[in-house]
Amino acid sequence: MSAPNAGRQSPDPERQTGAQQQDPVASNVNEQGGAPSQGNAKEASDDQKASLSSNPTHPLEKFAEEKTSKK
Numbered sequence: 001m002s003a004p005n006a007g008r009q010s011p012d013p014e015r016q017t018g019a020q021q022q023d024p025v026a027s028n029v030n031e032q033g034g035a036p037s038q039g040n041a042k043e044a045s046d047d048q049k050a051s052l053s054s055n056p057t058h059p060l061e062k063f064a065e066e067k068t069s070k071k
Contacts, residue, residue: 010016
């Protein structure tokens with residue numbers, strides 16, 4: 001079999017790999033574990049929010065105050 005672009009031709013169907021024949025990516029797509037339970041998700045979210053300050057300062061806020069303050 002000599003094709004003009006031999007390197008770009010697909011193999012015969014008998015010699016194709018599973019991926020070339022549209023096999024599913026994972027064999028157990030419905031058994032890969034789910035999202036965390038509602039209670040765990042809320043706890044994780046609350047833990048993250050607890051460490052945040054309510055009104056963070058802008059990185060340049062201190063510099064702006066120094067620059068505009070009258071000395």
